[in-house]
Amino acid sequence: MRSDIFFLICLAVGGAAFAGAMALDNDYVFFAGYVVLQYVVLSTAWNILGGYCGYVNFGTAAFFALGAYSTVAIHKLYPLPIPLLLVVGGAVSGLVGLIMGYLTLRLRDAFFAIATLALAVVLQTLIVNWDYVGGSRGAFIVRPEVIAPLGNYVRYLCLIMLLLAVAAITSARLIERSRLGYGFATIRDDELAAEASGVPTLRLKLIATMISGAFMGMAGAPFPYYIGYVQPSSAFGLDYAINSIAMPLIGGTTTWVGPLIGAILLGSLQQIVTVTISSAINLLIVGFLLVGFVIVAPNGIVGLVRGFMQHKPTGLFGRRRLGVNAPGPTP
Amino acid sequence: MTALLEIDKLGKRFGGFVALENISLTVGPGERVGLIGPNGSGKSTLVNCICGTLRNEAGSVRFDGHPLEGASTHQRTRRGLARTFQLPRPFASLSLLDNMRVPLLYAVGARGRRHTDIEARCVELLREVGLESKAWRLPRDLTQVEMRKLELARAMAAEPKLLIADESMAGLTPSEVEDILALLRRLNTEGITIILIEHIMRAVMSFSQRLVVLVSGRKIADGPPDEVVRNPEVESAYLGQ
Numbered sequence: 263m264r265s266d267i268f269f270l271i272c273l274a275v276g277g278a279a280f281a282g283a284m285a286l287d288n289d290y291v292f293f294a295g296y297v298v299l300q301y302v303v304l305s306t307a308w309n310i311l312g313g314y315c316g317y318v319n320f321g322t323a324a325f326f327a328l329g330a331y332s333t334v335a336i337h338k339l340y341p342l343p344i345p346l347l348l349v350v351g352g353a354v355s356g357l358v359g360l361i362m363g364y365l366t367l368r369l370r371d372a373f374f375a376i377a378t379l380a381l382a383v384v385l386q387t388l389i390v391n392w393d394y395v396g397g398s399r400g401a402f403i404v405r406p407e408v409i410a411p412l413g414n415y416v417r418y419l420c421l422i423m424l425l426l427a428v429a430a431i432t433s434a435r436l437i438e439r440s441r442l443g444y445g446f447a448t449i450r451d452d453e454l455a456a457e458a459s460g461v462p463t464l465r466l467k468l469i470a471t472m473i474s475g476a477f478m479g480m481a482g483a484p485f486p487y488y489i490g491y492v493q494p495s496s497a498f499g500l501d502y503a504i505n506s507i508a509m510p511l512i513g514g515t516t517t518w519v520g521p522l523i524g525a526i527l528l529g530s531l532q533q534i535v536t537v538t539i540s541s542a543i544n545l546l547i548v549g550f551l552l553v554g555f556v557i558v559a560p561n562g563i564v565g566l567v568r569g570f571m572q573h574k575p576t577g578l579f580g581r582r583r584l585g586v587n588a589p590g591p592t593p
Numbered sequence: 594m595t596a597l598l599e600i601d602k603l604g605k606r607f608g609g610f611v612a613l614e615n616i617s618l619t620v621g622p623g624e625r626v627g628l629i630g631p632n633g634s635g636k637s638t639l640v641n642c643i644c645g646t647l648r649n650e651a652g653s654v655r656f657d658g659h660p661l662e663g664a665s666t667h668q669r670t671r672r673g674l675a676r677t678f679q680l681p682r683p684f685a686s687l688s689l690l691d692n693m694r695v696p697l698l699y700a701v702g703a704r705g706r707r708h709t710d711i712e713a714r715c716v717e718l719l720r721e722v723g724l725e726s727k728a729w730r731l732p733r734d735l736t737q738v739e740m741r742k743l744e745l746a747r748a749m750a751a752e753p754k755l756l757i758a759d760e761s762m763a764g765l766t767p768s769e770v771e772d773i774l775a776l777l778r779r780l781n782t783e784g785i786t787i788i789l790i791e792h793i794m795r796a797v798m799s800f801s802q803r804l805v806v807l808v809s810g811r812k813i814a815d816g817p818p819d820e821v822v823r824n825p826e827v828e829s830a831y832l833g834q
Contacts, residue, residue, distance in 0.1 A: 441698045448684050448695050454646065455682040457666035458675070460700030460751055516686065 265436045272428040280424055284417070292420040296488060298529035299423040300481050304502060305509035305521035306430040307477030310437065311470045312507065313515030316450030317367070321378035322506040324385045325355040325475045327497035329482025334395045334492055337403055344422055344484050351483030352476040358385075359475020363468045379503075386498040400493030403486040419488050423481075430477050434518040437473070446470060478506075501545060505529075508548045512555050514564025523563050597622045597657060597755055597786050598643070604651030605635075605642055605810075612638045613810045616652070620755070620788065625781050627801030627818065628790045631830060635810040636790050637679060640759050644676050645669045657754060670696070671703045675753035679760045681740040683732035689743060690715045690728040693750045700751035715750075722746045722776060738769040745776060755786045762793055770796050798822070806830070 263271075283291045304322060311317050329351030336342055336350060366377040390398045409418045437443045445466045448456035453463050486492045505528065513524025528551065532544045559566040598620040605613040613635045620626050630636050641647040643654055645666040654661045656674055664672070675696075684692050693715035697708060708714040719725045722742040727734065735743060741761050748756055758777065762770045774796055781787050791797045797804065797818070804821040806814040808830040814821045821827055 441702070444687070444691065444695050444698055447687055447691075451684040451686055452682045454666075455678065455684065456695070457646075458644065458670055458678070459696040459747060460667045460670040460703060461695065462665070462667045462699075 265432060265439075268435060269428070269432045272431060276424045276428050280421060283420075284412075289414045289416055292414070292417045294530075294533040296416065296420045296423050297533060298526060299420065299427045300485075301505055301509060301525040301529040302427040302522055303423065303430045303477055303481040304506040305513075305525045306427075306434050306518065307474045307481065308506040309510040309515055309518075309521040310434060310446075310477070311474040313510050313520065314437065314443065314446035314450065315467060315470045317467065317470070318371075318375045318507070319378045319471075319474070320375050320503050320507070321362070321382040322478055323498045323500065323502040324378075324382035325359065325478035326482035326485070326502050327389065327494070328355045328358055328385065329479030330485040330492055330497045331389055331395050332479070333483050333486045334401045334403065337486065338394070338401075344419070344487065348422070348426065348480045348483045352480040355479020355482070356472045356476030358479075359471040359473075360468055362475070363471030367464060367467045367471070382498060382503070386494050389498075390494045396493070398494060400491055400496075401486070402491050405487045405490065416488070419484050422484055426477075426480055431518055431522060433473070433477075434521075438518055442466070442469065504545060504548060505532075508552045510562070512551055512562055514562030514566075516561075517564055520562050520564045527563075595658060596620060596655075597624075598788075599655040600639075600643070600652070601655070602652035603639070603642060603649050603654065605638055605647065605649045611810050613642065613649070616807075616810075616812050618805060618812065618815070620786060622754070622786055623781070623784060624786050625777075625800055625802045626786075626788045627797040627804045628788055628807065629792070629794070629797055629804065630807035633809075634807040636807055637759060638810075639807065640676060640757050640788075640790065643669075643757065644674060667699070670700050670751055670753075673752070673754035674757075675700075675748040675751045675755070676757040677741075677744040677748050677759055677761055679763070681732075681744045683735075683740065683743055683747070685732055688729050688731060689719055689724055689735075692732065692743060692747055693718045696747060696751035706752075718746050718750050721749070738765055738772065741765065741773060742776070745773070749780065753785060755788065756780065757788045757790070759790045760792065761789075762791060762796055774800055794822075 283295060304326065308319060308322055311319050332351040332354045333347045336347060342350070362378070362381055366374055369377055389395065395401055406415050409415050412418050412421065437446070445456070445461045448459065448461050449463050449466060456463050482497070485497065489496065509524035509528050510521040511524070512528060513522065514520030528548065531547060535543055535547060555562065561568070596619045598618070600616055600618040603613055603616040616639060628636055628639070638647060642649040645661065645664060656669070656672060659672070661669060684695065687695070690712065694711060697711055697714060701708070716725060716728055719728050722745060724739060724742055724746065727739070732740065732743060745758065745761060762773050765773065770793060777787055777789065777800065789797060789800055801818050803816065804814070804818040805812060806821060806827050813826045813830065814824045
């Protein structure tokens with residue numbers, strides 16, 4: 263399927279979901295939907311570096327918070343419309359991603375993961391000590407109550423996050439099927455062999471950290487308007503780092519579908535648990551699910567479905583891994 | 594005739610250990626050169642220095658008339674220098690076809706040449722090594738000899754001027770060795786210069802036009818195979834006399 267058609271289908275599905283939510287006329291749906299969509303963006307962004315290139319980033323919260331604090335800083339200067347804030351937040355996080363990549367990408371595996379975790383700690387310390395954006399006290403953002411013609415402002419925020427999610431998924435899918443995606447896959451598999459095949463691994467890794475960071479920053483940019491009060495401990499919350507790793511892993515990391523499925527499943531589950539049991543139980547659920555999936559389905563839900571479909575060569579997913587026009591696996 | 598590969602007084606140390614010392618070697622276009630030496634003599638280190646995986650401290654390498662100093666591995670591949678690895682290193686999550694696709698996209702594509710139908714070219718490359726029927730399989734489904742063939746096919750996909758085959762035949766049966774040799778000979782008749790690094794003497798002797806011997810990081814012989822194996826220094830290095 264061509265990417266422009268895919269983009270339109272995503273828009274249509276998103277539009278239909280949004281229209282359905284509007285018909286329900288319950289602001290809570292948008293309130294919860296925003297969080298789920300935010301995780302769709304975060305886990306899709308994480309997967310570009312973590313799933314496609316195999317570099318596990320524990321610093322999602324740092325990029326997310328950078329986007330959020332860009333908004334806070336700009337809001338204090340001059341309140342810009344949210345789409346513009348998205349661009350600024352994305353640019354700031356993308357730039358930091360590029361710098362971080364340059365400093366850390368010679369590290370591999372656990373060492374890279376530790377470096378990204380350290381980045382999050384360093385940035386949080388900087389923000390805590392930056393008085394202009396509120397420091398450790400935090401910053402209040404007073405958002406408009408309503409926006410025409412949608413009604414409650416949270417609906418507008420949810421719509422923006424929906425569009426961002428569509429953009430993130432379309433980009434991820436586009437990357438996956440392009441020259442860039444093949445390059446990323448070789449980095450995940452074997453960097454030495456990739457270089458020997460002409461793949462400029464360092465440059466590709468920098469591109470990946472930049473795109474990944476930029477989307478995380480964009481996901482964070484509307485956050486101050488959503489939450490109303492930002493403080494370092496909430497913007498740099500461990501939940502973001504853990505969830506954005508857990509969701510792709512549960513869904514499956516090699517395609518764009520995985521993070522989407524993971525984020526929708528886990529994100530919705532967390533929202534349901536928050537209102538029915540307790541919000542404190544969220545990370546516990548993530549932990550249990552993650553352990554379960556690592557044992558039962560190490561390649562996530564997508565891997566599980568694929569394994570099942572490969573017994574039927576006509577399957578939709580069975581073919582994708584084996585190639586688009588595959589003549590079917592030989593017995 | 595200008596040389597394709599010129600190595601001049603190349604030296605490489607790992608801490609206090611001298612891995613390569615004062616290696617000079619010239620390979621002309623279209624040549625078939627065998628590179629032999631006991632374990633630890635520096636063969637793979639030399640390959641790694643030529644391909645840019647390791648940086649040499651002394652001396653220089655020129656390829657196709659240009660110095661390679663400062664060029665990264667992928668830049669060298671794009672200039673026409675391809676290698677296979679001693680232990681096959683396929684892209685495990687990609688099908689064989691996509692394994693071929695990577696050098697086509699990145700090495701050949703970077704030279705401004707684009708195959709109109711990349712997929713057809715991938716299949717053609719796999720057909721040349723007899724892996725066409727497994728084009729949609731993953732590397733983990735292959736046998737050892739097929740894995741070596743995949744490694745060679747991927748190196749070939751980059752359309753190199755010089756192919757360095759690092760122990761492509763280790764651990765194979767005699768008939769499998771013949772398979773690989775025939776493949777390499779065919780590539781050579783197509784105009785590709787080949788450096789063969791190998792322990793199996795029978796294979797090296799029948800393949801090489803010239804034999805280079807490394808011992809303890811030094812080049813001790815360079816010449817026609819029959820002469821080289823009669824060289825007393827080579828004999829003593831191999832037989833420990």
